[in-house]
Amino acid sequence: MAFSSSDPRQLSIHDFTYHLPPERIAPEPLPNRDQSRLLLYQAGTISDRYFYEVPALLPADSLLVFNDTKVVRARLFARRPTGGIVELFCLEPVAPHRAIEPAMQQTGSCVWKCLVGNGKRWKTGAVTLEFEAAGQAAVLTAERVEQGEGYALIRFSWEPAALPFAEVLRGAGHLPLPPYLNRTDTAADAVRYQTVYATHEGAVAAPTAGLHFSDAVLAELGSRSVAAAHVTLHVGAGTFQPVKAASMEGHPMHGEPISVTAATLRQLLNHLPQPIIAVGTTSLRTLESLYWLGARLLQESQTEPSWHVSQWQPYQDQPAVTAADAFTALLRHLEERNSATLHATTQLLIAPGYQFRVIRGLITNFHQPESTLLLLVAALLGPDWRRVYDHALAHNYRFLSYGDSSLLLP
Template identity: 60%
Template structure:
């Protein structure tokens, strides 16, 4: 049975200080375990907690579950340019601006492109362009404009026939989460990617998926647990701290979402059976699909480029449709626009008071205090999040990106 939730509060008035717990630095997993699937797995099922290993996951999932993965791939988005004086300027690519805003297209761009970026040591970049040499080529960066909180950087490169994805692979560095507070190791290039990572464009990994191995995927098949994939390119905003006293003053980051027609058809066919996302990004994506369907029901002629879920849309819709109706509306909308996939952006915030439309559980790691990810967990299991985190702390679970996992079934 899929659990539905009734909206009880307005999350705009939530105080982030109510979502805090003590996380000692030594409990943050700074490095991955030698074997991906040997992490611990905390099972929360209808108020009860039990300890398992991640290899137990297939046997713990509800029968006839559909497990939905995010197949985004982390790109080497950190670029270190050395000035002639020896100083290092770091440029961190956030999202594309021109000639394409779609990440999938931007990664295949040749010759030149413009991205929204963060710059480290910007004050030392007085003027002119920066160059970064790599085997067989050169990448050049020029500042086009400064905007609130970021810069627009125009990149050009030789050989011009290379794609931007190939350039980043040649001369970029993997962007580890800032809270790891350590240098890259050779292992990070593979271990900070899921084994099913496919669509290049994320600057942070969907870390709930880091525990999966071919062995676990095969075990899922044996348990007749079906799997499906979508793509949400995780942005640096996933680490954005909540500085506002109440959530109404916190602006969620927007992320790009890609889904295919077969996925939406599979979700419709799964109606009435458990749909379990792997990670908060998959959950935000699935729930965003519902709200996109709601939007096209209200605006059938909405242009494709205006497919967007705003932060507070779920809490401002007065008569939300049935989930199957919303998903079928998306399929009809795709037919009308002769589209075999949807590209949209979502700024959705899932917090206590949210009414789940698609998801009935969650596979996820343990998140930072006072984070929007912790709000999402609380939206799913209510105040029990405190009991879950207290148990994890008392039983030596490892926290954050390279940490242990949980299966949350309200």
């Protein structure tokens, strides 16, 4: 299949790097969410602000789109019969449900795809973990049912069996903090590694751009007539996956589930052509994925299309379809089936050469060198991404998940 002239497959990730001193990585959040610094990039001009100023800095008549996923306590430390500890990192459900919402409500037993730490010493048999849930003693048992390449399928069972798996993780698990923090989670992280609007459990990493929003900032958005919409993308562990390939053609983008209600689609459609601003890269990838889902729906005639956006789809197709056309097609499809929510998956890779179809701006933290998240910023800002990062480094901004923020308005 032919690719467009702006083909990112031959990009080298080494062209998207910078030196990040370890001391610039924020190990903890600031005492108050909205006191973080904010780098404002507006039509090529950079200025230093604070996050609580965001409501006044947004373009008039903006719609802010938030990712309302909630981080689950996906790290489990179970004990072998001989006394050793095995770490199980729950990545995604396998059986009896593959969709995250029903999987979290499953009772009795389930199978998940997991990363296994200290697994070489765990040859056979079950490992167990005692915990407390809903004020009562409980026990979780884990057995390896299949060993894959770099992962294992783990069957979990628990007593009391009536507990949903979400309650099991709340009682037995730990928050999966980013690996570069090199520490275990604390009671403070249980609050600060979630957004104040987190609703739908299923992420194994926080949508960190949203961590800066306090209730006060959200209230001021409303008072300034800045509209808000919510989508759901359950952030996977692949968000920390390093790019090891010489070119992006050799890097498999991780897939993640997205959910968007018909009401939100209608809100997006009605807001056009006023500016839509994404809160975080996950919200941005969800919004742009909606465009590609709708465009394909208009191009293909099958009754039930594939609800998946592949890594390279935007670079294979250049449809003459507007965002309004795409959202209208999705809404019509849902209404014809009397469905309230669109469920899909996305592997969308946004890199230089990408043509943005929906968003006009982005709120985001400062990302790791040589990451797909940095590629996304470079796609939005062009060569100016280096100016932004050089400025942030020169002016003592804090980096990565618990670091400072930026409002990017090209």
